[in-house]
Amino acid sequence: MSRPSAFKTPEGEAAFLAAYDAAMKLWPVPYEEMDIPTQCGMTHVVVSGPKDAPPVVLLHGYWATSTMWVPNIADFSKDYRLCRRCHGSAEVSRCATAQVHRPNAHSC
Secondary structure, three states: OOOOOOOOOHHHHHHHHHHHHHHHOOOOOOOEEEEEEEOOEEEEEEEEOOOOOOEEEEOOOOOOOHHHHHHHHHHHHHHOEEEEEOOOOHHHHHHHHHHOOOOOOOOO
Protein backbone atom coordinates (compact mmCIF):
# COMPACT_ATOMS: atom_id res chain seq x y z
CA MET A 1 0.00 0.00 0.00
CA SER A 2 1.43 3.38 -0.95
CA ARG A 3 1.38 6.31 1.42
CA PRO A 4 0.47 9.87 0.55
CA SER A 5 3.41 12.10 -0.23
CA ALA A 6 4.05 15.60 1.07
CA PHE A 7 6.01 16.30 -2.13
CA LYS A 8 4.66 17.65 -5.42
CA THR A 9 7.26 15.87 -7.56
CA PRO A 10 9.60 12.91 -7.23
CA GLU A 11 12.49 15.30 -7.93
CA GLY A 12 11.43 17.51 -5.02
CA GLU A 13 11.30 14.49 -2.73
CA ALA A 14 14.75 13.33 -3.88
CA ALA A 15 16.24 16.79 -3.27
CA PHE A 16 14.70 16.94 0.22
CA LEU A 17 15.93 13.47 1.15
CA ALA A 18 19.46 14.27 -0.09
CA ALA A 19 19.53 17.45 2.03
CA TYR A 20 18.13 15.52 5.02
CA ASP A 21 20.78 12.79 4.67
CA ALA A 22 23.51 15.45 4.50
CA ALA A 23 22.14 17.17 7.63
CA MET A 24 22.00 13.86 9.53
CA LYS A 25 25.76 13.47 8.98
CA LEU A 26 26.07 16.31 11.51
CA TRP A 27 24.30 14.21 14.17
CA PRO A 28 26.79 14.18 17.08
CA VAL A 29 25.82 10.84 18.70
CA PRO A 30 25.15 7.30 17.44
CA TYR A 31 21.55 6.73 16.32
CA GLU A 32 19.32 4.24 14.59
CA GLU A 33 16.39 4.86 12.29
CA MET A 34 13.25 2.76 12.40
CA ASP A 35 9.69 2.69 11.14
CA ILE A 36 7.06 2.23 13.84
CA PRO A 37 3.52 1.13 12.97
CA THR A 38 0.79 3.42 14.31
CA GLN A 39 -2.96 3.53 13.86
CA CYS A 40 -2.38 5.97 10.98
CA GLY A 41 0.36 4.03 9.21
CA MET A 42 4.13 3.83 9.51
CA THR A 43 6.00 6.62 11.34
CA HIS A 44 9.73 7.05 10.74
CA VAL A 45 11.77 7.87 13.87
CA VAL A 46 15.40 8.42 14.82
CA VAL A 47 16.41 6.86 18.15
CA SER A 48 19.49 7.53 20.30
CA GLY A 49 20.60 7.36 23.91
CA PRO A 50 21.04 4.43 26.31
CA LYS A 51 18.51 1.63 25.71
CA ASP A 52 17.78 1.38 29.44
CA ALA A 53 17.29 5.14 29.97
CA PRO A 54 13.86 6.75 30.43
CA PRO A 55 12.25 7.39 27.03
CA VAL A 56 11.52 10.89 25.74
CA VAL A 57 9.76 11.70 22.46
CA LEU A 58 10.94 14.85 20.70
CA LEU A 59 8.53 16.28 18.13
CA HIS A 60 9.46 18.84 15.52
CA GLY A 61 7.10 21.45 14.12
CA TYR A 62 5.54 21.25 10.69
CA TRP A 63 8.05 22.06 7.91
CA ALA A 64 10.91 21.00 10.18
CA THR A 65 12.72 17.68 10.59
CA SER A 66 14.43 15.92 13.45
CA THR A 67 17.64 17.67 12.37
CA MET A 68 16.42 20.70 14.34
CA TRP A 69 17.55 18.80 17.48
CA VAL A 70 21.25 18.67 16.43
CA PRO A 71 22.30 21.46 18.85
CA ASN A 72 20.68 19.68 21.83
CA ILE A 73 20.83 15.98 21.11
CA ALA A 74 24.25 15.21 22.61
CA ASP A 75 23.22 16.55 26.02
CA PHE A 76 19.75 14.97 25.91
CA SER A 77 21.17 11.58 24.85
CA LYS A 78 23.33 11.25 27.96
CA ASP A 79 20.39 10.53 30.27
CA TYR A 80 17.42 9.67 28.02
CA ARG A 81 16.41 7.28 25.26
CA LEU A 82 15.26 9.73 22.61
CA CYS A 83 12.82 9.12 19.79
CA ARG A 84 12.51 11.83 17.18
CA ARG A 85 9.78 11.96 14.61
CA CYS A 86 11.13 12.31 11.08
CA HIS A 87 9.89 13.36 7.69
CA GLY A 88 6.53 12.16 6.38
CA SER A 89 3.06 13.33 5.53
CA ALA A 90 1.26 15.85 7.70
CA GLU A 91 -1.53 13.34 8.31
CA VAL A 92 0.85 10.78 9.79
CA SER A 93 2.52 13.55 11.85
CA ARG A 94 -0.80 14.54 13.43
CA CYS A 95 -1.65 10.94 14.28
CA ALA A 96 1.80 10.14 15.67
CA THR A 97 1.70 13.25 17.83
CA ALA A 98 -1.72 12.29 19.18
CA GLN A 99 -0.49 8.79 20.06
CA VAL A 100 2.25 10.12 22.32
CA HIS A 101 -0.38 10.69 24.98
CA ARG A 102 -1.96 7.22 24.74
CA PRO A 103 -1.00 4.69 27.40
CA ASN A 104 -0.75 1.87 24.84
CA ALA A 105 1.43 3.83 22.39
CA HIS A 106 4.54 2.07 21.10
CA SER A 107 7.58 2.56 23.33
CA CYS A 108 11.01 3.20 21.83
